[in-house]
Amino acid sequence: MADLDREPALIRLNEESAAPKYMQIAEQVREFVATGKLRPGDQLPSVRQLASDLGVNVNTVLAAYRALESEAIVLVRHGSRAIVHPRFKRPARPAPEDVAQVRSLLWRVRTEALLRGMTLEALQGLAREVLSE
Amino acid sequence: MADLDREPALIRLNEESAAPKYMQIAEQVREFVATGKLRPGDQLPSVRQLASDLGVNVNTVLAAYRALESEAIVLVRHGSRAIVHPRFKRPARPAPEDVAQVRSLLWRVRTEALLRGMTLEALQGLAREVLSE
Amino acid sequence: MADLDREPALIRLNEESAAPKYMQIAEQVREFVATGKLRPGDQLPSVRQLASDLGVNVNTVLAAYRALESEAIVLVRHGSRAIVHPRFKRPARPAPEDVAQVRSLLWRVRTEALLRGMTLEALQGLAREVLSE
Amino acid sequence: MADLDREPALIRLNEESAAPKYMQIAEQVREFVATGKLRPGDQLPSVRQLASDLGVNVNTVLAAYRALESEAIVLVRHGSRAIVHPRFKRPARPAPEDVAQVRSLLWRVRTEALLRGMTLEALQGLAREVLSE
DNA sequence: GTGGTCTAGACCACG
DNA sequence: GTGGTCTAGACCACC
Numbered sequence: 031m032a033d034l035d036r037e038p039a040l041i042r043l044n045e046e047s048a049a050p051k052y053m054q055i056a057e058q059v060r061e062f063v064a065t066g067k068l069r070p071g072d073q074l075p076s077v078r079q080l081a082s083d084l085g086v087n088v089n090t091v092l093a094a095y096r097a098l099e100s101e102a103i104v105l106v107r108h109g110s111r112a113i114v115h116p117r118f119k120r121p122a123r124p125a126p127e128d129v130a131q132v133r134s135l136l137w138r139v140r141t142e143a144l145l146r147g148m149t150l151e152a153l154q155g156l157a158r159e160v161l162s163e
Numbered sequence: 164m165a166d167l168d169r170e171p172a173l174i175r176l177n178e179e180s181a182a183p184k185y186m187q188i189a190e191q192v193r194e195f196v197a198t199g200k201l202r203p204g205d206q207l208p209s210v211r212q213l214a215s216d217l218g219v220n221v222n223t224v225l226a227a228y229r230a231l232e233s234e235a236i237v238l239v240r241h242g243s244r245a246i247v248h249p250r251f252k253r254p255a256r257p258a259p260e261d262v263a264q265v266r267s268l269l270w271r272v273r274t275e276a277l278l279r280g281m282t283l284e285a286l287q288g289l290a291r292e293v294l295s296e
Numbered sequence: 297m298a299d300l301d302r303e304p305a306l307i308r309l310n311e312e313s314a315a316p317k318y319m320q321i322a323e324q325v326r327e328f329v330a331t332g333k334l335r336p337g338d339q340l341p342s343v344r345q346l347a348s349d350l351g352v353n354v355n356t357v358l359a360a361y362r363a364l365e366s367e368a369i370v371l372v373r374h375g376s377r378a379i380v381h382p383r384f385k386r387p388a389r390p391a392p393e394d395v396a397q398v399r400s401l402l403w404r405v406r407t408e409a410l411l412r413g414m415t416l417e418a419l420q421g422l423a424r425e426v427l428s429e
Numbered sequence: 430m431a432d433l434d435r436e437p438a439l440i441r442l443n444e445e446s447a448a449p450k451y452m453q454i455a456e457q458v459r460e461f462v463a464t465g466k467l468r469p470g471d472q473l474p475s476v477r478q479l480a481s482d483l484g485v486n487v488n489t490v491l492a493a494y495r496a497l498e499s500e501a502i503v504l505v506r507h508g509s510r511a512i513v514h515p516r517f518k519r520p521a522r523p524a525p526e527d528v529a530q531v532r533s534l535l536w537r538v539r540t541e542a543l544l545r546g547m548t549l550e551a552l553q554g555l556a557r558e559v560l561s562e
Numbered sequence: 563g564t565g566g567t568c569t570a571g572a573c574c575a576c577g
Numbered sequence: 578g579t580g581g582t583c584t585a586g587a588c589c590a591c592c
Contacts, residue, residue: 045515046504046516050507050508050590050591050592051591051592052591052592057271057274060274060275060278061270061274063278064273064274064277064278065274065277086592087591087592088592089591089592090591090592093590093591093592103278120277120278120279120280121279121280122280123280124276124279124280124281124285125279125280128275128279128280128281129281129289131275131279132272132275132276132279132281132286132289133289133293135268135271135272135275136272136289136290136293136294137194137293138190138268139265139268139269139272139294140197140293140294141190141193141194141197141198142261142264142265142268143257143265144197144198144253145193145196145197145236145253146253146254146257146258146261146264146265147253147254147255147256147257147258147261148257148261148262148265150294150295150296152257153265153294154290154291154294154295156262156265156266156269157269157287157290157294158287160266160269160270160273161269161272161273161283161286161287161290162283162287163283183566183567183568184567184568185567185568209578209579209580210579210580211578211579211580219568219569220568220569220570220571221570221571221580222567222568222569222570223567223568223569225580225581226567226568228580233499238312239580239581240576240577240579240580241316241575241576241577241579241580241581242316242575242576242577242578242579242580242581243576243577243578243579243580244578244579244580245579245580249311250312316575316576316577317576317577318576318577319576323537323540326540326541326544327536327540329544330539330540330543330544331540331543352577353576353577354577355576355577356576356577359575359576359577369544386543386544386545386546387545387546388546389546390542390545390546390547390551391545391546394541394545394546394547395547395555397541397545398538398541398542398545398547398552398555399555399559401534401537401538401541402538402555402556402559402560403460403559404456404534405531405534405535405538405560406463406559406560407456407459407460407463407464408527408530408531408534409523409531410463410464410519411459411462411463411502411519412519412520412523412524412527412530412531413519413520413521413522413523413524413527414523414527414528414531416560416561416562418523419531419560420556420557420560420561422528422531422532422535423535423553423556423560424553426532426535426536426539427535427538427539427549427552427553427556428549428553429549449581449582449583450582450583451582451583475563475564475565476564476565477563477564477565485583485584486583486584486585486586487565487585488582488583488584488585489582489583489584491565491566492582492583494565505565505566506564506565506591506592507564507565507566507590507591507592508563508564508565508566508590508591508592509563509564509565509591509592510563510564510565511564511565
């Protein structure tokens with residue numbers, strides 16, 4: 031697949047969000063990898079380029095890439111661009127603690143949704159929509 | 164409904180979690196309120212009591228209660244126990260931005276699950292389980 | 297003028313208010329005195345009666361009366377009811393620091409009103425309404 | 430507009446006041462925002478700087494900023510200075526309960542003024558002065 | 563550099 | 578008894 035920076039600004043920051051910027055960046059890369067938009071070996075935007083595109087400090091982008099590296103999702107190489115880890119592969123089956131973590135995230139979603147006035151039915155519908163395809 | 168401190172230790176801290184303690188406390192109270200385990204007017208544990216139960220500083224519990232107060236979920240009054248806000252009511256229908264936020268949370272769940280090796284089918288099953296009843 | 301407890305519940309508490317209960321009580325008595333509804337020598341409701349009417353602790357009412365006593369507005373006598381201080385009289389002219397305090401209160405009103413979307417014109421109109429008669 | 434810390438000590442504490450320090454700080458920021466001295470996006474003094482200027486603990490300033498954040502007046506983000514909320518805008522028209530609250534504040538002013546010997550005329554003059562321009 | 567979390571502990575204010 | 582304010586200081590996280 032094409033490198034991510036052919037179409038710049040695929041990564042965007044939400045200034046209002048409470049999430050730290052480096053996390054927002056990392057999360058979006060994770061999503062690209064999870065959905066296959068980025069595949070093993072694909073190059074990530076250069077640190078400098080992305081930092082300037084987003085108007086953030088270089089260290090912020092670096093922090094995002096390092097976080098992804100510690101998850102073995104990307105490979106940061108000195109002198110050349112970071113790439114999606116060539117041997118990245120989704121585990122055949124999830125570790126039990128990962129299932130537990132996803133379950134707990136779903137509980138957070140449930141709590142959020144109920145408190146904000148959604149019905150369980152509406153939430154289930156939204157889940158079917160987002161979690162399908 | 165019975166007050167929350169009839170059965171102590173309903174609130175627990177997960178030392179492993181990256182989430183700050185005061186947030187963990189607040190999140191659990193939110194969940195109790197969302198599920199109806201705690202209802203408007205119900206008393207929360209006193210800050211001192213809960214702090215000693217959890218082995219944390221009083222100020223940590225206070226921070227949790229204040230966060231909840233700023234969300235209009237609990238009412239903290241000088242001299243008497245914090246209670247679930249007497250006029251707390253789930254909105255009849257969610258605000259559009261709240262739906263958007265829940266959707267984005269679901270996306271995070273999806274990304275997490277896929278990266279960790281869950282199939283969409285497994286995730287849908289988990290979602291049906293957690294988001295039902 | 298008639299004693300205040302001829303018509304019970306002239307004093308009311310706003311449970312939602314951030315102001316402490318004893319202050320709410322004191323403030324309402326001050327208003328009765330300021331407007332002449334209560335005059336020097338008039339009896340205040342008995343501590344027990346008012347406490348039971350309002351559903352608060354006796355000490356709360358006592359705190360209110362003591363606050364008023366320290367302002368020389370009421371006289372609390374052992375064994376008999378509190379009364380509006382028989383020699384209470386509004387000063388002929390305000391002390392300079394009192395004017396300063398009123399001015400600072402007006403600034404607070406101004407800030408509140410502007411932040412909440414009132415125009416200065418609307419605020420002036422409201423002020424003319426409340427501060428007249 | 431210039432950031433608030435160009436001219437230090439624009440915020441001052443009144444040791445005499447019964448109001449807690451963090452509230453005094455918050456109130457002054459509110460006033461700057463209400464009058465336009467601080468505008469959306471403007472930086473607030475750093476918590477450390479302001480704490481040292483005022484001779485108070487860092488946590489005291491933090492408490493003030495957090496109070497303002499919960500009112501959506503400022504935006505505090507980890508790692509960068511607190512700023513006036515970029516989307517802060519006075520509501521086009523005040524909510525009815527806000528008008529009610531302002532009215533009740535005006536009643537407090539009225540009571541205070543009368544008890545301390547001001548005439549209604551004097552008070553009206555003071556109000557015209559403070560609430561104009 | 564910035565703010566965030568947490569602690570221990572003092573002392574105050576409200577009911 | 579309850580919560581509120583404030584301190585000093587440690588250590589962490591973000592930019």
